[in-house]
Amino acid sequence: MRVAQVDVADPAPGEVQIRQKAIGLNFIDIYCRTGLYPHDLPHGLGFEASGVVEAVGAGVTHVRAGDRVAYGQGPIGAYADLRNVPADRVVRVPEGVGFDQAAALMLKGLTVQYLFRQTYRLKGSETILFHAAAGGVGLIACQWAKALGVRLIGTASSPEKAALARRHGAWEVIDYSREDVAARVLELTGGQKVPVVYDGVGKDTWATSLDCLQTRGLMVSFGNASGPVEGVNLGILATKGSLYVTRPILATHVATAQAMQSAAAEVFDLVTAGKLDIVIGQRFALEDAAQAHEALKSRRTTGATVLTLD
Numbered sequence: 001m002r003v004a005q006v007d008v009a010d011p012a013p014g015e016v017q018i019r020q021k022a023i024g025l026n027f028i029d030i031y032c033r034t035g036l037y038p039h040d041l042p043h044g045l046g047f048e049a050s051g052v053v054e055a056v057g058a059g060v061t062h063v064r065a066g067d068r069v070a071y072g073q074g075p076i077g078a079y080a081d082l083r084n085v086p087a088d089r090v091v092r093v094p095e096g097v098g099f100d101q102a103a104a105l106m107l108k109g110l111t112v113q114y115l116f117r118q119t120y121r122l123k124g125s126e127t128i129l130f131h132a133a134a135g136g137v138g139l140i141a142c143q144w145a146k147a148l149g150v151r152l153i154g155t156a157s158s159p160e161k162a163a164l165a166r167r168h169g170a171w172e173v174i175d176y177s178r179e180d181v182a183a184r185v186l187e188l189t190g191g192q193k194v195p196v197v198y199d200g201v202g203k204d205t206w207a208t209s210l211d212c213l214q215t216r217g218l219m220v221s222f223g224n225a226s227g228p229v230e231g232v233n234l235g236i237l238a239t240k241g242s243l244y245v246t247r248p249i250l251a252t253h254v255a256t257a258q259a260m261q262s263a264a265a266e267v268f269d270l271v272t273a274g275k276l277d278i279v280i281g282q283r284f285a286l287e288d289a290a291q292a293h294e295a296l297k298s299r300r301t302t303g304a305t306v307l308t309l310d
């Protein structure tokens with residue numbers, strides 16, 4: 001990665017030009033940088049940021065110059081100080097929500113929104129398993145589960161991360177670097193196991209996650225922090241109890257402007273109601289994005305990471 005100077009054109013019809021204030025770092029940025037999710041080189045990185053509208057292109061009516069805005073799931077290239085973004089990705093940031101929080105919740109918060117409200121709609125009486133509970137998506141999930149009355153069993157790789165997840169609403173946290181996750185889930189649920197597992201870790205936790213599911217339970221495999229899940233024999237779903245599996249992505253859940261606006265509104269409402277605190281665990285200057293990637297990849301971060309601009 002290196003910083004490059006490029007010209008930014010005036011916003012085209014349907015685009016918003018944003019003077020960015022903060023950029024959200026996500027694990028998907030690592031997949032894009034390493035080529036797991038390929039893009040034609042050279043390319044920018046990043047999908048979520050916040051800032052102030054500089055100008056709007058023809059036909060854009062829901063925001064105007066001077067508005068505080070944020071976006072998630074934009075075209076790749078959020079690591080920038082000024083850029084043009086399709087207007088249907090852009091939402092207003094409510095009073096009281098800072099630029100750092102807004103930058104960190106548009107991809108991670110909206111992911112928890114669809115995982116908990118769409119992929120498997122939690123009602124409030126369930127006990128669930130959520131891996132990497134002290135991470136960016138994880139700490140949002142812990143708090144959202146608590147707000148719903150759901151008992152979230154998290155996993156984390158150290159006692160410090162486990163304690164952090166507990167402080168943010170996890171009901172129990174299993175240290176998967178030293179404990180037997182399936183055995184602990186069986187114990188914690190009185191032998192019932194869980195109806196749904198949310199797994200962003202991927203390769204290393206796939207088999208264990210299936211072992212934690214009730215008959216006809218749902219495995220939500222939504223990420224690859226340890227590497228992608230490959231070479232699966234579908235028969236495993238039969239032998240483990242007629243399980244379901246899905247591999248969802250945010251893009252298909254916020255495909256329209258209306259879906260994006262309503263999902264974002266739900267997340268912002270939780271923040272402004274004080275039920276969701278977007279925890280910024282660490283900040284790096286945009287120029288130090290390489291160090292930020294190193295920290296995220298080597299499991300040295302907790303909560304969300306933000307790239308800052310002067």
Ligand SMILES: NC(=O)c1ccc[n+]([C@@H]2O[C@H](COP(=O)([O-])OP(=O)(O)OC[C@H]3O[C@@H](n4cnc5c(N)ncnc54)[C@H](OP(=O)(O)O)[C@@H]3O)[C@@H](O)[C@H]2O)c1
Binds near residue numbers: 111137248301
């Ligand atoms: N499908 C979607 O729509 C979508 C959207 C957003 C995010 N995601 C996925 O959600 C997951 C979390 O994203 P995030 O940005 O919030 O990252 P994060 O959770 O802050 O960081 C990843 C965490 O995964 C855990 N992990 C386990 N094995 C690992 C390994 N071998 N290498 C690195 N980390 C490992 C680490 O926590 P411990 O040290 O506690 O194990 C690490 O802190 C990622 O898989 C991401 O791709 C998916």
